[in-house]
Amino acid sequence: MASLRLDDQLCFGLYAASRAVTSLYRVVLEDLDLTYPQYLVMLALWERDHRLVKELGAELNLDSGTLSPLLKRLQTAGLVVRNRQADDERSVRVSLSDAGKALRDKAQGIPDVIGAAMSLDDAGVARMRAELDRLTESVNAYREALAPA
Amino acid sequence: MASLRLDDQLCFGLYAASRAVTSLYRVVLEDLDLTYPQYLVMLALWERDHRLVKELGAELNLDSGTLSPLLKRLQTAGLVVRNRQADDERSVRVSLSDAGKALRDKAQGIPDVIGAAMSLDDAGVARMRAELDRLTESVNAYREALAPA
DNA sequence: CGCAACTCAGTTGCGCACAACTAATTGTGG
DNA sequence: CCACAATTAGTTGTGCGCAACTGAGTTGCG
Numbered sequence: 001m002a003s004l005r006l007d008d009q010l011c012f013g014l015y016a017a018s019r020a021v022t023s024l025y026r027v028v029l030e031d032l033d034l035t036y037p038q039y040l041v042m043l044a045l046w047e048r049d050h051r052l053v054k055e056l057g058a059e060l061n062l063d064s065g066t067l068s069p070l071l072k073r074l075q076t077a078g079l080v081v082r083n084r085q086a087d088d089e090r091s092v093r094v095s096l097s098d099a100g101k102a103l104r105d106k107a108q109g110i111p112d113v114i115g116a117a118m119s120l121d122d123a124g125v126a127r128m129r130a131e132l133d134r135l136t137e138s139v140n141a142y143r144e145a146l147a148p149a
Numbered sequence: 150m151a152s153l154r155l156d157d158q159l160c161f162g163l164y165a166a167s168r169a170v171t172s173l174y175r176v177v178l179e180d181l182d183l184t185y186p187q188y189l190v191m192l193a194l195w196e197r198d199h200r201l202v203k204e205l206g207a208e209l210n211l212d213s214g215t216l217s218p219l220l221k222r223l224q225t226a227g228l229v230v231r232n233r234q235a236d237d238e239r240s241v242r243v244s245l246s247d248a249g250k251a252l253r254d255k256a257q258g259i260p261d262v263i264g265a266a267m268s269l270d271d272a273g274v275a276r277m278r279a280e281l282d283r284l285t286e287s288v289n290a291y292r293e294a295l296a297p298a
Numbered sequence: 299c300g301c302a303a304c305t306c307a308g309t310t311g312c313g314c315a316c317a318a319c320t321a322a323t324t325g326t327g328g
Numbered sequence: 329c330c331a332c333a334a335t336t337a338g339t340t341g342t343g344c345g346c347a348a349c350t351g352a353g354t355t356g357c358g
Binding site for chain 2: 025
Protein backbone atom coordinates (compact mmCIF):
# COMPACT_ATOMS: atom_id res chain seq x y z
CA MET A 1 0.00 0.00 0.00
CA ALA A 2 1.76 3.10 -1.27
CA SER A 3 1.28 6.35 0.58
CA LEU A 4 0.11 9.78 -0.46
CA ARG A 5 3.36 11.37 0.69
CA LEU A 6 4.93 13.67 -1.84
CA ASP A 7 8.53 12.63 -1.27
CA ASP A 8 7.78 8.96 -1.86
CA GLN A 9 6.56 9.55 -5.33
CA LEU A 10 8.76 8.71 -8.24
CA CYS A 11 6.46 10.77 -10.44
CA PHE A 12 7.31 13.97 -8.67
CA GLY A 13 10.99 13.20 -9.09
CA LEU A 14 10.40 12.72 -12.77
CA TYR A 15 8.41 15.92 -13.01
CA ALA A 16 11.08 17.88 -11.14
CA ALA A 17 13.94 16.43 -13.18
CA SER A 18 12.18 17.10 -16.46
CA ARG A 19 11.56 20.73 -15.53
CA ALA A 20 15.12 21.17 -14.30
CA VAL A 21 16.51 19.89 -17.59
CA THR A 22 14.13 22.06 -19.59
CA SER A 23 15.16 25.11 -17.64
CA LEU A 24 18.82 24.37 -18.36
CA TYR A 25 17.97 24.02 -22.04
CA ARG A 26 16.24 27.38 -21.87
CA VAL A 27 19.55 28.98 -20.91
CA VAL A 28 21.59 27.00 -23.42
CA LEU A 29 19.15 27.50 -26.30
CA GLU A 30 18.87 31.23 -25.77
CA ASP A 31 21.62 31.81 -28.33
CA LEU A 32 19.73 29.82 -30.95
CA ASP A 33 16.37 31.43 -30.22
CA LEU A 34 14.81 28.01 -29.81
CA THR A 35 12.60 26.46 -27.16
CA TYR A 36 13.30 22.88 -26.12
CA PRO A 37 10.45 21.37 -28.17
CA GLN A 38 11.56 23.43 -31.16
CA TYR A 39 15.09 22.12 -30.63
CA LEU A 40 13.74 18.55 -30.63
CA VAL A 41 12.09 19.16 -34.00
CA MET A 42 15.33 20.61 -35.35
CA LEU A 43 17.25 17.59 -34.04
CA ALA A 44 14.86 15.30 -35.84
CA LEU A 45 15.25 17.27 -39.07
CA TRP A 46 19.04 17.51 -38.81
CA GLU A 47 19.04 13.75 -38.56
CA ARG A 48 16.72 13.29 -41.52
CA ASP A 49 15.43 16.20 -43.56
CA HIS A 50 12.15 16.46 -45.51
CA ARG A 51 9.81 14.78 -43.07
CA LEU A 52 6.04 14.73 -42.99
CA VAL A 53 4.34 16.35 -40.02
CA LYS A 54 2.91 12.95 -39.25
CA GLU A 55 6.40 11.44 -39.09
CA LEU A 56 7.68 14.15 -36.77
CA GLY A 57 4.67 13.59 -34.59
CA ALA A 58 5.34 9.88 -34.39
CA GLU A 59 8.99 10.38 -33.47
CA LEU A 60 8.39 13.04 -30.82
CA ASN A 61 5.00 11.79 -29.64
CA LEU A 62 3.38 15.11 -30.42
CA ASP A 63 0.09 15.66 -32.16
CA SER A 64 -0.80 18.29 -34.72
CA GLY A 65 -2.26 20.50 -32.02
CA THR A 66 1.25 21.00 -30.70
CA LEU A 67 3.23 20.66 -33.92
CA SER A 68 1.24 22.88 -36.24
CA PRO A 69 1.76 26.13 -34.35
CA LEU A 70 5.33 25.15 -33.43
CA LEU A 71 6.21 24.51 -37.07
CA LYS A 72 4.54 27.74 -38.06
CA ARG A 73 6.83 29.57 -35.62
CA LEU A 74 9.89 27.75 -36.97
CA GLN A 75 8.84 28.76 -40.47
CA THR A 76 8.33 32.37 -39.39
CA ALA A 77 11.82 32.25 -37.87
CA GLY A 78 13.07 31.14 -41.29
CA LEU A 79 14.39 27.77 -40.15
CA VAL A 80 12.03 25.44 -42.03
CA VAL A 81 9.65 25.50 -44.96
CA ARG A 82 6.42 23.55 -45.29
CA ASN A 83 5.07 22.18 -48.52
CA ARG A 84 1.86 20.36 -49.08
CA GLN A 85 2.53 17.11 -50.91
CA ALA A 86 1.41 17.00 -54.53
CA ASP A 87 0.63 13.29 -54.50
CA ASP A 88 -1.33 13.48 -51.24
CA GLU A 89 -2.59 16.93 -50.47
CA ARG A 90 -3.45 16.01 -46.92
CA SER A 91 0.24 15.70 -46.04
CA VAL A 92 2.72 18.47 -45.39
CA ARG A 93 6.46 17.96 -45.77
CA VAL A 94 8.78 19.93 -43.52
CA SER A 95 12.23 20.80 -44.85
CA LEU A 96 15.17 22.72 -43.45
CA SER A 97 15.97 26.09 -44.97
CA ASP A 98 19.61 27.09 -45.44
CA ALA A 99 19.40 28.96 -42.13
CA GLY A 100 17.95 25.86 -40.52
CA LYS A 101 20.82 23.73 -41.81
CA ALA A 102 23.35 26.35 -40.75
CA LEU A 103 21.97 26.44 -37.23
CA ARG A 104 23.25 22.91 -36.73
CA ASP A 105 26.78 24.24 -36.31
CA LYS A 106 25.73 26.51 -33.48
CA ALA A 107 24.09 23.50 -31.79
CA GLN A 108 27.11 21.20 -31.96
CA GLY A 109 28.31 21.99 -28.47
CA ILE A 110 24.95 21.61 -26.72
CA PRO A 111 24.94 17.86 -26.01
CA ASP A 112 28.27 18.16 -24.24
CA VAL A 113 27.09 21.05 -22.11
CA ILE A 114 24.00 19.11 -21.10
CA GLY A 115 26.10 16.01 -20.50
CA ALA A 116 28.44 17.94 -18.24
CA ALA A 117 25.51 19.39 -16.31
CA MET A 118 24.15 15.92 -15.58
CA SER A 119 27.51 14.69 -14.27
CA LEU A 120 26.91 11.16 -15.49
CA ASP A 121 29.36 9.05 -17.44
CA ASP A 122 28.32 7.43 -20.73
CA ALA A 123 27.38 4.20 -19.00
CA GLY A 124 25.24 6.06 -16.49
CA VAL A 125 23.46 7.94 -19.24
CA ALA A 126 22.83 4.75 -21.21
CA ARG A 127 21.52 2.91 -18.17
CA MET A 128 19.21 5.72 -17.10
CA ARG A 129 17.98 6.19 -20.62
CA ALA A 130 17.17 2.49 -20.79
CA GLU A 131 15.31 2.62 -17.49
CA LEU A 132 13.34 5.66 -18.57
CA ASP A 133 12.41 4.05 -21.88
CA ARG A 134 11.25 0.94 -20.06
CA LEU A 135 9.22 3.09 -17.67
CA THR A 136 7.63 5.05 -20.52
CA GLU A 137 6.76 1.84 -22.33
CA SER A 138 5.23 0.29 -19.23
CA VAL A 139 3.24 3.36 -18.24
CA ASN A 140 1.92 3.90 -21.76
CA ALA A 141 0.84 0.28 -22.03
CA TYR A 142 -0.96 0.53 -18.70
CA ARG A 143 -2.69 3.75 -19.68
CA GLU A 144 -3.88 2.32 -22.96
CA ALA A 145 -5.29 -0.67 -21.14
CA LEU A 146 -7.16 1.71 -18.81
CA ALA A 147 -8.31 4.17 -21.46
CA PRO A 148 -8.11 2.67 -24.95
CA ALA A 149 -7.38 5.28 -27.58
CA MET B 150 31.96 14.54 -27.97
CA ALA B 151 28.27 13.80 -27.67
CA SER B 152 26.17 13.69 -30.81
CA LEU B 153 23.09 15.54 -31.91
CA ARG B 154 21.16 12.27 -32.39
CA LEU B 155 17.75 12.24 -30.78
CA ASP B 156 17.87 8.69 -29.46
CA ASP B 157 21.14 9.25 -27.63
CA GLN B 158 19.73 11.92 -25.49
CA LEU B 159 18.79 11.23 -21.94
CA CYS B 160 16.81 14.45 -21.91
CA PHE B 161 14.38 13.22 -24.49
CA GLY B 162 13.88 10.05 -22.45
CA LEU B 163 13.13 12.19 -19.45
CA TYR B 164 10.77 14.38 -21.42
CA ALA B 165 8.95 11.36 -22.85
CA ALA B 166 8.71 9.59 -19.49
CA SER B 167 7.40 12.67 -17.76
CA ARG B 168 4.70 13.17 -20.37
CA ALA B 169 3.75 9.49 -20.27
CA VAL B 170 3.30 9.62 -16.52
CA THR B 171 1.31 12.83 -16.71
CA SER B 172 -1.00 11.34 -19.31
CA LEU B 173 -1.60 8.33 -17.05
CA TYR B 174 -2.40 10.71 -14.20
CA ARG B 175 -4.85 12.50 -16.48
CA VAL B 176 -6.84 9.28 -16.77
CA VAL B 177 -6.56 8.40 -13.08
CA LEU B 178 -7.38 11.90 -11.85
CA GLU B 179 -10.42 12.28 -14.07
CA ASP B 180 -12.62 11.02 -11.22
CA LEU B 181 -11.29 13.70 -8.87
CA ASP B 182 -11.50 16.50 -11.41
CA LEU B 183 -7.88 17.39 -10.79
CA THR B 184 -4.93 18.02 -13.07
CA TYR B 185 -1.57 16.59 -12.06
CA PRO B 186 -0.18 19.90 -10.74
CA GLN B 187 -3.40 20.45 -8.81
CA TYR B 188 -3.02 16.94 -7.37
CA LEU B 189 0.52 17.81 -6.27
CA VAL B 190 -0.79 20.84 -4.39
CA MET B 191 -3.47 18.71 -2.76
CA LEU B 192 -0.86 16.11 -1.77
CA ALA B 193 1.21 18.83 -0.15
CA LEU B 194 -1.83 20.12 1.74
CA TRP B 195 -3.00 16.66 2.81
CA GLU B 196 0.42 16.17 4.30
CA ARG B 197 0.42 19.52 6.08
CA ASP B 198 -2.56 21.85 5.97
CA HIS B 199 -2.57 25.67 6.24
CA ARG B 200 0.46 26.50 4.15
CA LEU B 201 1.61 29.79 2.74
CA VAL B 202 1.70 30.15 -1.02
CA LYS B 203 5.42 30.75 -0.65
CA GLU B 204 5.85 27.41 1.15
CA LEU B 205 3.91 25.51 -1.49
CA GLY B 206 6.03 27.17 -4.12
CA ALA B 207 9.23 26.11 -2.38
CA GLU B 208 8.10 22.50 -2.03
CA LEU B 209 6.86 22.12 -5.61
CA ASN B 210 9.33 24.48 -7.23
CA LEU B 211 6.56 26.59 -8.69
CA ASP B 212 6.33 30.36 -8.71
CA SER B 213 3.33 32.55 -8.11
CA GLY B 214 2.75 32.85 -11.84
CA THR B 215 1.80 29.18 -11.85
CA LEU B 216 0.41 28.83 -8.35
CA SER B 217 -1.87 31.86 -8.16
CA PRO B 218 -4.23 30.87 -10.97
CA LEU B 219 -4.00 27.18 -9.98
CA LEU B 220 -5.02 27.96 -6.41
CA LYS B 221 -7.77 30.19 -7.65
CA ARG B 222 -9.15 27.25 -9.62
CA LEU B 223 -8.87 24.96 -6.58
CA GLN B 224 -10.75 27.56 -4.57
CA THR B 225 -13.43 27.88 -7.25
CA ALA B 226 -13.75 24.09 -7.16
CA GLY B 227 -14.36 24.39 -3.42
CA LEU B 228 -11.30 22.39 -2.35
CA VAL B 229 -9.26 25.10 -0.64
CA VAL B 230 -9.70 28.54 0.88
CA ARG B 231 -7.18 31.36 0.84
CA ASN B 232 -6.72 33.88 3.62
CA ARG B 233 -4.40 36.79 3.73
CA GLN B 234 -2.35 36.71 6.92
CA ALA B 235 -3.26 39.30 9.53
CA ASP B 236 0.28 39.62 10.87
CA ASP B 237 1.84 39.90 7.40
CA GLU B 238 -0.57 41.04 4.78
CA ARG B 239 1.78 40.11 1.96
CA SER B 240 1.31 36.41 2.72
CA VAL B 241 -1.65 34.20 1.87
CA ARG B 242 -2.39 31.00 3.75
CA VAL B 243 -3.99 28.12 1.86
CA SER B 244 -6.21 25.74 3.80
CA LEU B 245 -8.23 22.69 2.88
CA SER B 246 -12.00 22.98 2.91
CA ASP B 247 -14.07 20.05 4.16
CA ALA B 248 -14.48 18.94 0.56
CA GLY B 249 -10.73 19.20 0.09
CA LYS B 250 -10.12 17.02 3.14
CA ALA B 251 -12.77 14.55 2.03
CA LEU B 252 -11.19 14.20 -1.39
CA ARG B 253 -8.23 12.51 0.24
CA ASP B 254 -10.25 9.30 0.58
CA LYS B 255 -10.94 9.19 -3.12
CA ALA B 256 -7.22 9.59 -3.77
CA GLN B 257 -6.07 6.76 -1.49
CA GLY B 258 -5.82 4.21 -4.27
CA ILE B 259 -3.91 6.37 -6.74
CA PRO B 260 -0.32 5.70 -5.66
CA ASP B 261 -0.86 1.96 -6.02
CA VAL B 262 -2.34 2.34 -9.49
CA ILE B 263 0.63 4.45 -10.57
CA GLY B 264 3.00 2.03 -8.90
CA ALA B 265 1.46 -0.89 -10.77
CA ALA B 266 1.71 0.98 -14.06
CA MET B 267 5.42 1.54 -13.60
CA SER B 268 6.05 -2.15 -12.89
CA LEU B 269 8.92 -1.41 -10.53
CA ASP B 270 9.42 -2.91 -7.09
CA ASP B 271 9.96 -0.69 -4.06
CA ALA B 272 13.72 -0.93 -4.39
CA GLY B 273 13.57 0.04 -8.06
CA VAL B 274 11.39 3.03 -7.28
CA ALA B 275 13.69 4.15 -4.49
CA ARG B 276 16.79 3.78 -6.64
CA MET B 277 15.32 5.64 -9.60
CA ARG B 278 13.97 8.34 -7.37
CA ALA B 279 17.43 8.79 -5.86
CA GLU B 280 19.02 8.98 -9.31
CA LEU B 281 16.47 11.52 -10.49
CA ASP B 282 16.97 13.65 -7.39
CA ARG B 283 20.72 13.58 -7.91
CA LEU B 284 20.22 14.52 -11.57
CA THR B 285 17.90 17.39 -10.70
CA GLU B 286 20.34 18.65 -8.10
CA SER B 287 23.27 18.49 -10.49
CA VAL B 288 21.44 20.11 -13.40
CA ASN B 289 20.05 22.91 -11.24
CA ALA B 290 23.48 23.64 -9.78
CA TYR B 291 24.97 23.79 -13.26
CA ARG B 292 22.23 26.07 -14.54
CA GLU B 293 22.64 28.45 -11.65
CA ALA B 294 26.36 28.62 -12.32
CA LEU B 295 25.60 29.45 -15.96
CA ALA B 296 22.78 31.89 -15.33
CA PRO B 297 22.78 33.15 -11.74
CA ALA B 298 19.30 33.91 -10.44
C1' DC C 299 -19.77 5.30 -59.75
C1' DG C 300 -21.21 7.01 -55.25
C1' DC C 301 -20.60 7.70 -50.77
C1' DA C 302 -19.29 6.54 -46.22
C1' DA C 303 -15.11 5.80 -43.45
C1' DC C 304 -10.77 7.21 -42.75
C1' DT C 305 -6.48 10.24 -42.80
C1' DC C 306 -3.95 14.35 -42.17
C1' DA C 307 -3.04 19.06 -40.83
C1' DG C 308 -4.85 22.81 -38.73
C1' DT C 309 -7.79 25.46 -35.19
C1' DT C 310 -9.84 26.37 -30.65
C1' DG C 311 -9.90 26.27 -25.84
C1' DC C 312 -7.83 25.32 -21.40
C1' DG C 313 -4.24 24.64 -18.01
C1' DC C 314 0.24 24.68 -16.90
C1' DA C 315 5.37 26.82 -16.76
C1' DC C 316 7.91 30.72 -16.76
C1' DA C 317 9.68 35.49 -17.62
C1' DA C 318 8.65 40.06 -16.72
C1' DC C 319 6.07 43.09 -14.45
C1' DT C 320 2.81 45.38 -10.78
C1' DA C 321 1.01 46.50 -6.28
C1' DA C 322 0.96 46.20 -1.59
C1' DT C 323 3.31 45.38 2.60
C1' DT C 324 7.28 44.90 5.52
C1' DG C 325 12.06 45.56 6.87
C1' DT C 326 16.27 48.49 7.23
C1' DG C 327 19.80 52.15 7.41
C1' DG C 328 20.70 56.69 8.05
C1' DC D 329 11.06 59.13 11.07
C1' DC D 330 11.64 58.34 6.35
C1' DA D 331 13.44 56.99 1.95
C1' DC D 332 14.62 52.81 -0.03
C1' DA D 333 15.29 47.94 -0.56
C1' DA D 334 13.25 43.46 -0.07
C1' DT D 335 9.37 40.32 0.17
C1' DT D 336 4.96 38.33 -1.26
C1' DA D 337 1.14 37.40 -4.24
C1' DG D 338 -0.93 38.43 -8.29
C1' DT D 339 -1.20 39.77 -13.45
C1' DT D 340 0.19 39.62 -18.31
C1' DG D 341 2.04 37.53 -22.28
C1' DT D 342 4.14 33.53 -24.74
C1' DG D 343 4.73 28.74 -25.81
C1' DC D 344 3.86 24.20 -25.08
C1' DG D 345 0.65 19.78 -24.48
C1' DC D 346 -3.52 17.88 -25.22
C1' DA D 347 -8.60 17.12 -26.01
C1' DA D 348 -12.03 18.14 -29.15
C1' DC D 349 -13.26 19.65 -33.32
C1' DT D 350 -13.01 21.24 -38.45
C1' DG D 351 -12.20 20.74 -43.23
C1' DA D 352 -9.97 19.13 -47.09
C1' DG D 353 -8.37 15.08 -49.28
C1' DT D 354 -8.16 10.00 -49.98
C1' DT D 355 -9.58 5.21 -49.74
C1' DG D 356 -12.58 1.40 -49.75
C1' DC D 357 -16.63 -1.02 -50.69
C1' DG D 358 -21.07 -2.14 -52.43
